[in-house]
Amino acid sequence: MQQQVPVVEDGIAEGLVSGSPAVARLRGLARSGASGERIVQQAEVELAAQRESEERLRSAVEAGQLALWEWNLDSGEMHWSDENYRMLGYPIGAVEPNYHAWADRLHPEDRAGTEAAIRAALNGDGKYRHEYRILRPDGTILWTLGRGSFSYDRVRRPVRMIGAMIDITDRRNAEASRSMLIGELQHRVRNILAVVRSIFARTVEAGGAIDDIALHFTGRLDALARTHVIATRNPGATLDLENLLREELLAAGFASDPRVTLYGPDVPLDSKSAEIIGLALHELTTNAVKYGALNFPNARIEISWVVNLRYGCDPQLILTWREQGVPIVEVLPVHQGFGSEFIREGLPYRLGAETELVFTGGGARCTISLPLPGIPA
């Protein structure tokens, strides 16, 4: 090995950290009168060990994606690791590392807070820990956790700060989406409780025997539950209109009744539309079971729907519920009840639908025209 290791007169090899154990060992050799060659050999051994140790540290820093910095408060000079340049969005070595080059990359909303945290550490116990955003020139935002500590001289004048920064963007994003989900859950749960309370109040208001009230209420609750089970399975879930109808008929005990015909194309409804339409279909079904076509052996229900594509507008679903063969009866409670109000007023209010509900000779006839913003024309 012919590598030149410059040895100064007292035996210290340049490149070795002064004051380190390696240097102490070299000094010891020099003092013991070892030959120059022996000292050079030892210096080579020590240097190799130091390089290996530095390499190990560098690899660990790289692997851990640690951005390291060291700040000399007297000269204002800084040293940044490569990762520090990368995190701040600078090409490695492209700028002179200093406080301003770092501060320039702070997200404007976080700048005051971050600088305050550094000042607080400087004037306090010297320990700095702060989470803040970096805004890079390409517009990307990085959440980081910075940690560092100040060193002071004997008169407690700060002389140096050394620290590290890690990327915590994933964690912050996960936290943000978790708190958004919790908020959404609170909103939904409380809203549905309010809706259930309102349905209960209205069902009781409509009067009747307690058994009937109970039956009506559980029927409505079940209709609501059916759409909610699917809607909460995943946020973007849709419900097929025909499935919704079949589920409703199944729940009423008329799953494959020959009096009922269904036809129309596949229509995926978003969870809100499905909830409202589901409740409307429940009211129509309940009415048919009690007073309409499902209460008479020779009556029929034809439920059909089409989707009209309109230039420049949302597609429009037109659903028709037509009962035939129902003898004219005197009392048609759905006229004044929860169901008819919900169909006549609730659907227009919530979904922008146009509805028509009439009780003619032969049975109920209901038409629902509904814009379908979710479906591409």
Added chain:
Amino acid sequence: MVDAPLHGCRVLVIEDEFLLADELADALRDAGAMVLGPVGTVQHAIDLIRAEARIDCAVVDVNLGGEMVFPAAELLQTRGIPFFFTTGYDASALPPSFRTVLRCEKPVDLRRLQQAISAMHSDRPEGGTVMRVPTPNR
């Protein structure tokens, strides 16, 4: 006025859920209020706030079918109209400028809401336009 504590009070109702909007409106009318709306979208709310010359207070749902009501609430603040949020959200989920707005947690206690509006209404100087607003520091 015992039976109609909100007599003469013009209350705007913003709520997207038909059943809840209807229930609220009924309860307010029962207390003697004149109900404006109800409206269920942010755009309808903004249109109505712009169109109505006099709104004494407003009951405002935060989430209207996935759309946040804040642009309409801002307009209410600008016009100095006091309002409540009816919501399931915590204050921390609201933008800072709305954190001090009074919140009625859902399901809303209708009797307490009537009382709260009544208290707000009686604060209003007769014929005046200046009202005590739950105004945040902006």
